[in-house]
Amino acid sequence: MDTARNASVPLxxxxxxxxxxxxxxxxxxxxxxxxxxxxxxxxxxxxxxxARKALIELEQSGVIERRQGRGTFVATTTPESALFHFFRxxxxxxxxxxxxxxxxxxxxRRGTAKEVAVLGCDKGSSVFExxxxxxxxxxxxxxxxxxxxxxxxxxxxxxxxxxxxxYTLYQQAYGFAVVRAEEKLRAVPASEAIxxxxxxxxxxxxxxxERRALDITGRVIEFRLSLYVTDDLSYNVTLK
Amino acid sequence: MDTARNASVPLxxxxxxxxxxxxxxxxxxxxxxxxxxxxxxxxxxxxxxxARKALIELEQSGVIERRQGRGTFVATTTPESALFHFFRxxxxxxxxxxxxxxxxxxxxRRGTAKEVAVLGCDKGSSVFExxxxxxxxxxxxxxxxxxxxxxxxxxxxxxxxxxxxxYTLYQQAYGFAVVRAEEKLRAVPASEAIxxxxxxxxxxxxxxxERRALDITGRVIEFRLSLYVTDDLSYNVTLK
DNA sequence: AAGTGGTCTAGACCACAAA
DNA sequence: TTGTGGTCTAGACCACTTT
Numbered sequence: 316m317d318t319a320r321n322a323s324v325p326l327x328x329x330x331x332x333x334x335x336x337x338x339x340x341x342x343x344x345x346x347x348x349x350x351x352x353x354x355x356x357x358x359x360x361x362x363x364x365x366a367r368k369a370l371i372e373l374e375q376s377g378v379i380e381r382r383q384g385r386g387t388f389v390a391t392t393t394p395e396s397a398l399f400h401f402f403r404x405x406x407x408x409x410x411x412x413x414x415x416x417x418x419x420x421x422x423x424r425r426g427t428a429k430e431v432a433v434l435g436c437d438k439g440s441s442v443f444e445x446x447x448x449x450x451x452x453x454x455x456x457x458x459x460x461x462x463x464x465x466x467x468x469x470x471x472x473x474x475x476x477x478x479x480x481x482y483t484l485y486q487q488a489y490g491f492a493v494v495r496a497e498e499k500l501r502a503v504p505a506s507e508a509i510x511x512x513x514x515x516x517x518x519x520x521x522x523x524x525e526r527r528a529l530d531i532t533g534r535v536i537e538f539r540l541s542l543y544v545t546d547d548l549s550y551n552v553t554l555k
Numbered sequence: 556m557d558t559a560r561n562a563s564v565p566l567x568x569x570x571x572x573x574x575x576x577x578x579x580x581x582x583x584x585x586x587x588x589x590x591x592x593x594x595x596x597x598x599x600x601x602x603x604x605x606a607r608k609a610l611i612e613l614e615q616s617g618v619i620e621r622r623q624g625r626g627t628f629v630a631t632t633t634p635e636s637a638l639f640h641f642f643r644x645x646x647x648x649x650x651x652x653x654x655x656x657x658x659x660x661x662x663x664r665r666g667t668a669k670e671v672a673v674l675g676c677d678k679g680s681s682v683f684e685x686x687x688x689x690x691x692x693x694x695x696x697x698x699x700x701x702x703x704x705x706x707x708x709x710x711x712x713x714x715x716x717x718x719x720x721x722y723t724l725y726q727q728a729y730g731f732a733v734v735r736a737e738e739k740l741r742a743v744p745a746s747e748a749i750x751x752x753x754x755x756x757x758x759x760x761x762x763x764x765e766r767r768a769l770d771i772t773g774r775v776i777e778f779r780l781s782l783y784v785t786d787d788l789s790y791n792v793t794l795k
Numbered sequence: 796a797a798g799t800g801g802t803c804t805a806g807a808c809c810a811c812a813a814a
Numbered sequence: 815t816t817g818t819g820g821t822c823t824a825g826a827c828c829a830c831t832t833t
Contacts, residue, residue, distance in 0.1 A: 323828095323829085325801080326802075326803070327803085351817075352818085352819070362804045363805085363806095364803070364805080365802080365803060365804080367819085376795075381818095382811090382812085383820060384818055385812060386812095386819075400794070401794055405739075494795070495793065495794065497791070498793070498794065499790070500740060500762065501762065501785035501788075502761050502762040502763075502783075502785050503760055520742040520760035520761070522740065522741065522742040525789075543742075545741040545742050545743075548741075549739035549741045550739070550741070552737075553735065553738070554640070554641055555616075555617060555734070566821075567822085591798075591799060591800080593799090601822080601823090602823045602824065604823065605821080607801090621799095622830090623829065623831080624799055624800065624830035625800080625830080797831105797832085798832085798833100799830080800828105800829085801827105801828075801829075802829095803826080803827080803828095804824105805823100805824095806822105806824100807823080808820105808821080808822085810818100811819080812816100813815100813816085
């Protein structure tokens, strides 16, 4: 911890950034165990308490997971957590609904102006478009369209059927862990195309969710537009 | 800190609960200054570091606010923070929209079965129903219906026009601070009554938000059903 | 100058999980 | 038994705000 000048940035913050760098660089992969508080502190020349504070903040950011007696590990996006953490639909009785993918198309094309702006890539860049229709309890409930930078996800179109939880695939096959998502929700009428895809009447109210999925560094990994039929379902949020 | 037995609950957690009790009991009112870390620790017989940990968690819960050099204060629901913290609508360009109340009716009646269940009061209890229509940028955008236990909000119907930010009123006039809200969102068609109230076509897709507003102790203070026109607006959320 | 929260240290002990 | 995270202490010093 002696290379950087002070600049009034707290020591524990530097420790935080160093650990993030190790994860981003691939030195620490998802699921890997971190050094203990004592060892990390010794290695970086800070006290155990300072290393601990950094680890606690990393845990609160969702970057790592800590378990008493076991150790500290780089957070893993399991299929379950990825699917349910960012999937907010519940049945009206409050129970978790499990969405099953039914149809899926993947194609590569040039990104629209909005898409490249959101993804932060150059104008004219290629993107992958993953479109899926999903059902819950045997009823068609959603159409989702995910846009990815083609440069970051080579060959994602040649893998055959994609898993239910795309975020697990992003992490395991491409090393991008989604830790945050920003969403904009609106109520919109079903267009003719959507209505036929979801077998509902044209004009049926749908919940439109525009999502930006971000990695540790704040980069937009995926830009997704979802449409949900909320007859028997609701989108649940807690504000604090 | 010597009265309670250990029971494996951390000391800082007890400090946390003691401070919450002082706020709930009215001993510490919103805006009041708390003792310093050192004084609080000395008073309760714990170290400054332990008192500090409790205060940090209280701050993360939104119960208190801390400012270096100034002190620690019971969180105040200002009209601005109350209005914007739990009001998630933004214009499509992302700028904050300011909702203006247009019409307002307050009436007292028996709570429905669902209402008394949500509010946790006895069957047949009286409730206040506050219905409001709001506009943004001169356009009608929402109809909100808030349900309150009449027992907890005496005379709220006799105050004349209510302020834009109801949560500030709840806190300042009745001592209930809303610190958390749980919401269920759906897309629904406008009924005939709603359509005429909001001057839109019947069947127009609306965003329906069912909110439970909770105080520190987790009690439901208000049960609110809102309907929003999301033509030019979106409901913004960040998932972490 | 005095008082506050913010950072950092060094060490002790407890609770939990795995070998 | 060993190693991990979790709690708690006592004290030092820094940064910020107010008087």
